[in-house]
Amino acid sequence: MASRPELEKPPVIEPGHTYATVTDKISSIVLGRHTPISWFIGFAISFTLFMVMMYAITYTLVVGTGVWGINIPVGWGFAIINFVWWIGIGHAGTLISAILLLLRQDWRTSINRFAEAMTLFAVACAGIFPLLHTGRPWLAYWLLPYPNTMGMWPQFRSPLVWDVFAVSTYGTVSLLFWYVGLIPDLATLRDRSKRKAAQIIYGIGAMGWRGSAIHWHRYETAYLLLAGLATPLVVSVHTVVSFDFAVSLIPGWHTTIFPPYFVAGAIYSGFAMVMTLAIPIRKIYGLEDFITMRHLRNMAKIILATGLIVAYGYTMETFMAWYSGSLFESFMLENRMTGPYWMMYWALIVCNVITPQFLWFRRVRNSVVTLFVISLIVNVGMWLERYVIVVTSLHRDFLPSSWGMYAGTFWDWAIYVGTLGMFLSLLFLFVRVLPMISIFEMRTLIPGEKKDGGH
C-alpha cells in the first residue's frame, strides 16, 4: 500500500478523509440503524459461551473447587493459568494508550480505544479467577485490608495480597482512563443521535461536555496525568503477578528473571490479542482506512521484539538451571523438557519462539492473513507458557513421593472457554454502543489539520 516507505512514513489514516467523514464513519457504526448480521451471529455465539461460564461458575460455587482438576501437589491449575493469561492480554491496551501516548506515537490513535476496552474486559475476565479459585470464595474479601471485628489485617508478606492491590489498582486506572478518553466522543454521539433515549444515555455519559476551550484544556491535562499514572502499572502489574511465583521456593517458580520476563510476555500476548481482534474488525466494519497496514506492521514489530525478550527468558531459565548446579533446578528443567508434559513445553517453544521469527520478513508483516494466524499462535503459546510454569513446576517438586499429575476437567475448560465468551460478548456490545475508534483523536490525524499530532 505504501509505495515508498523509505522516503516518508506511511500515513496512519488513508488519504481523502475530512473531519466530517471521520466522524460519520465511526459514529454511524454506533448510531446507524443497520447492524451487520455477522454481529448478531458473533454475539450469539459469544453470549452462549458466556452463559456456559455462568453455569460452570454456579456449579463450582455450589459443589466446590473440587470439581476442577487441582489436587495436591498441583494446587493451582487453570484458574491461575487463565488469570495470568488474561492479565497479560490486558497489558497491550495500557501500553498502547499510556506509554505510546507519552511517546507521542500518533499511530496509536486508531487502535487505542478498543485496545483499552480490551484491557478492561481482559481484567474483568482475569478478576473472576482469583476469586473463584479460593476454597471459600465468599470469604475472599478477607484479602482486603479493612477494619474488622476480627482485628485481623491481611498477611502483607504474601504476594497474593500484593496481587489484590496491583490488580485492583490496574482495573480502576484502566477504567478511568478508558472512560475519560470516551467523554468527548460520548458528547459527539449525544449530539448526533436522533433518538431521545440515546441522547439521554450518551448525555449522561458525556458529563456535560460542550467542547469549550477550557474543557479541552482540563481534559488534556487529566488525560495526560492518567497516562502518567497508568504507565508504571504496565510494568508493575505483571511484575507483582510474577511475584506469586518468584517469591515461592518451588523450582521453576523461584527465579529472579520472572518480573521482566512476565512483563515482556504480557505485552507480547497483549499485542497478539489486539492484532487478533483488529484484523477482523477492520475488515467487517470497513475500517481499513483508519487501522492501516502501518498499524499492523508496527504491532508485528512489537510482537517480534517482545517475543525475543521472552525467548531470552526461556534461554536464561535453561542456562540458570544448569549453571546453578542445583539438583532441583536441573531436574525441573529436565522434567519440563522430557517429562510427562514435554509436549506442552515444546509446543510453547514452537508457538512463542519459532513462530514470531517469521515477522523478520516484510512479506509476512504485510500479509494480513499471516499476521492473523501468527497472532493466534502467540495467544495459544502464551497460555501454554503459563500452563507449563504453573503445572510442571508443581507436579514434581522436592519429594518424589508427593509427585502427581494434573489435568483440567470439563469444568476447568467450561470456565476458561466461558471467559472467552464473556470477553467477546463485552467486545461485541462495545463496538455496537460505543465508538470503537476515538473520533476526536482521529480528527487530529487528518493530514494538514494538525501536523504535530499533539493535543
Add this chain to the structure above:
Amino acid sequence: MSSLRDARKPKGPDAPPAKDLRGARYWRSLEEWADTPEFRRFVEREFPENASQWADPVGRRRFLKLMGASLAMAGVGACTVQPPERIIPYVKQPEEIVPGKPLYYATAMPQWGIGQGLLVESHMGRPTKIEGNPDHPASLGASNHFSQASILGLYDPDRSDVIRRAGRIDTWDNFLAELASALEVEAGRGGRGLRLLTGTITSPSLAAQIEELLTLYPGSKHHQWEPLNRDNVLEGAKLVFGRPVETRYRFDRAKVIVSLDSDFLAWGPASVRHARDFAGARRSEDGEMSRLYVVEPTPSLTGGVADHRLALESHRVEAVARRLAANLGIEGGAASVESAEQWIAGAVADLQRHRGDSLVVAGDGQPPIVHALAHAINHRLGNVGSTVEYTRPLGARPVNQTESLGSLVDDMRSGGVDLLVILDGNPVYDAPVDFDFAAALQSVKLRIHLSQSEDETSQGCHWHIPGAHFLESWGDVRAFDGTVSIIQPLIRPLYGGRSSHELLGALLGRPGLTAEQAVRDHWAAQMGPDSEKQWRKSVHDGVVAGTAFPPLTPQLDEAALRAEAGSTTSPSGMEVLFRGDPCVADGRYANNGWLQELPKPLTKLTWDNAALISPAMARELSLENGDVVRLSHGERGVEAPIWVLPGQAARSVTVHLGSGHRRAGRVAEGVGFDAYPLRESDKLWNAAGIQIEKTGQRRFLACTQNHHLIETGLASQQAHDRHLVRETEIEEYRSNPEVIHEMGHEFPEEMTLYPPHEYPGHAWGMVIDLGACTGCNACVVACQSENNIPVVGKQMVEMGREMHWIRIDRYFEGDLDDPRYVHQPMICQHCENAPCEVVCPVAATSHSAEGLNEMTYNRCVGTRYCSNNCPYKVRRFNFLLYQDWDTPSLKLMRNPDVTVRSRGVMEKCTFCVQRINAARIVARNEDRKIEDGEIVTACEAACPSQAITFGDINDSASRVARLKADKLNYGILNELNTRPRTTYLARLKNSNPELADG
C-alpha cells in the same frame, strides 16, 4: 432378593404358620416408622431441595448417605445409646464423668480369636479413640492399624441393625421360638444334626459354653474356620513334637534372625510386640545390633527392614530351609538352591556364630515341614529357652481348621446337618472354593448366622442375627502368650447386636443370659473366693494376672524330618500366592473406609487389590499396571488387574484376599476383585502352575505414590540423589559418626530476611527413627481417628486428594528386580522458617510461640498457596465437602477436641495440638511444668516400634532433645533453610560383611 427366596425353598414345611403374623408385623412397623413426623418432614422438605443433587455424583453420594443413614437410624428408633430410663439431664453428676474430660477403659480386641490389649478413650459415654494398653503383653502401649480402625467398625452405619429371617425383618422372640423347636428335635437324637461353626476360640468363657453345648448335645460338633488360619504352624509343631504347641519368639534377645517367609512384624497375633522387640534389638546404643535375613516370595514389611533379603518363589523357601538345616548338621535331604547359595552360606555362618541368641522363624504360609525344620534348627542352635519358647496352643480347642471345615461341608452335603449356627465369620465368601460351601449350606434345614453386617453368608442363612462389636459387649480373650484380657464394653450395642455368648446362651436354653453374666460367672468360678476384687482389678488393668501360659519343653523328634525328606518337589511354571490384604485382612474389614483408603504399605494402592507381579514377569508378558489378566488354575479362574511390584519373586503372583465382596456394605461392595474363587483347600497359601492370560481390559487403580514411575526408577533415583532417606552401615557409622551429616548440605541459620523466632517456653519437636519404622501404617490410622480425618473415596485418591495427614513415603533402592525398600513417614515438618506461613494472604497458617506451625481453619479462605509452597507437600485440602456431616453414628465417633473441617479449607498435621493443650491445662492446674513424655501424639502412641518421639526440644533432658543431638539426626531438605522441627534418625544397616553385595 430372588436368591433369598430360593434360600427358603428347601426348608419347606416349617415356615407357613408363623409367616402371616410376621408379615403383618413387618408392615405395621414399617408404616409406623414411615409415618413419623421426622420422616415426613424429611421427605417433604428435604427431598425437593436435594433432588437437584442427583445431577452430580458428589451431591448424590451425600444425599444417599443422608438417606441411608436416616433409614438406618429410623430402624433402630431410640438407638439405645443410653438406656431409656436415664435420658434425663444429670441432676446429680455421675462420679468421674466430667464433660470435656475423656475417660480411658481397658479392653481388648479379638482378631482371629486372639487378643490385643487396648485402652479406649471415651467422651461422655462415646468411645472415640483406641490406644494400646501398656500393661498388655501384645501391646505394651502400642497398637496397629486394625485396632485403630475398629472404632470406625463400631460406628459403621452399614452394620446390620435388625434380625432378619430370609431377608425379612423379624424378632428375637420368633427366633428363639424357631430355635427352640429345632433344638427340641436335636435333643431327641443327641444333637446329631447340630453343628456350630466359629473362628478360632481362645476365650475361656466362650470355650466353656461350647463345651457345655457339646456335652448337652453329645452328637453335635464344633467346627472352626479362619481363612488366614495357622494350620501350618500347628501341623509343623505336630510333625516334630508329636503334639501341637505354640511358638513364642523373643526378638529382643535374638542377634541373628532368619525369616523363612515370615512377616512377623506385620502379621499374626504378636506382630505389635514383635515390632517393639525387634526395634529394640536394632538400636545401636544397646551394644550389638541384630541382623535380619529374610527369604520371601513377595515383599513384606519384614523384608523391608531386612539386612539381607532374598526373593524366592514360595515353594523354593522349603529348599532354603532344608539347605540351612543341612548346613547346620540336621539330616533331611538338601536340594541345592542355585542363586541362593551365597545367601545361605552367609546366614549359616552367622547362625553358627550366634548359638543361643539366634532365631529362625517360619511363616504361616509355609508348609508344615518348613516349620518343623525351623524348630529343628532352633533346637540345634540352642535357641530354645532363650529366643524361642513353647507353650500350649492358644486356641481352646486347637484343630486343623481346613479339615474341620472340610468335614462340616461333607456332613452338610450328606444331609447330616439340620441346624447350623455360624458365629461370626463369612464362610460363604471365604471358604476354600473346592468346598463349595454356599451350595452345601443349602442342604442344612435351619441356618443361623450371627454377624455384624449382613454379608454373603447371612444371605445364605435363614436367620441373620446382628452381632455386637467388641466395644459393645462383654467377653474375654487370650493374647499371643496366653494372657487373658476381659473385654469390657464401652457403649451399649448401637444397633442392637447380640454377642456370641448370648447366642450360645440361647442354644443352651438360657435365652436371657447376658454376655456379662456368662463371662463373670466363668471367672467367678476360676478366681475363687477373692473373685470380686480380682475381677475388678482384671477389668481395670485389662489383663488377668497370671494367665500367661507357662513355657513347655517338648521333645524334638528329628527322625520325623527324615521321614519327610523325599517330599521336596519343585513345581514348574508360575505360582500364585494367597495373602491377607494388608488393609482389609481376610475381608472382615472390607466395609471400613479408613482401611480401604489406607495406602497398602508397599504398593500404595488404595480401594483395590491387584495381582502383584515382578518387573521381570511384566517384561516377559508385556504387562503394565492396570492390565486385567485372567489368572487360572485348572478350570478355576479370576480376573485381576496387574500391579508391578519390584522385589516380587520372578515367578510368583501375589493376590490379596478380602476384596470383591458381593454383599458387605456400601463401602466394600464392588471394591477390588475376589481372589477366593482361586483358593483351594489343599493350596491355601500358594498354588503352582497357574496360567496368566491378558484379557485386553484395563482397570483403573488408585495409587497414592508414583503411579507410573516405579518402572523407570526415576522417583527412587531422585530420592536417592536428594538424600531424603539416609542410611549407612553400622560399621561405617562407627568409624565416622559424621557420615550422615556429610550426606546433605547444611544451611547457615542466619540466612533469612525475617527475624528469628524466640521460644522462651516450650519448643515442640519430633524425631522419627527410620531404623525403627517398618511402614506398618498404624500411625496413619491413629492420626485419622484422632484428628477426624475424612475418607474421600477412590476417585478422589486417584486425583491426588487423599486427606491423610501422615504420608508414609516409600522408595525402592537398587536393582529393579531385587530392590531394597525404605519407608519414611512424612508429616508437617513444623519448619522454623515455614514457607507456608509467608505466603498465606490471610495469616491462616501462622507460627505459634512454641514453634508449632498452626492452621486456623476458620480463617482459611483456601488459596492453596501454602500447599504449593510446602516443599514436603504435607498439606491437605478439602477440595469438596469430604467430611460426612450427616450420618448420626459417625458424629458420635468424632474426637470432640478436634475441629471437623468443612469444604474449602486447608489442613495438616498439628502435632496433636489438642493433646498439647490438654497436658498444658493439667500442668497449669497443678502448677508445674509439662513433663517429658506427658504429651504423646496419636502417631507416637500407636507406633509399635517406637519410631516416633515427641517432646520439648528446649528441655535438654527430654528424649526428643537427646535424639536431636544424635549424630544420626538429620533434617530433610535442609538446603532450603526451612529448618524443620521434625527430623529423622538415619537408618543403620547391619549387613554381613561376607555378603559384600548385600
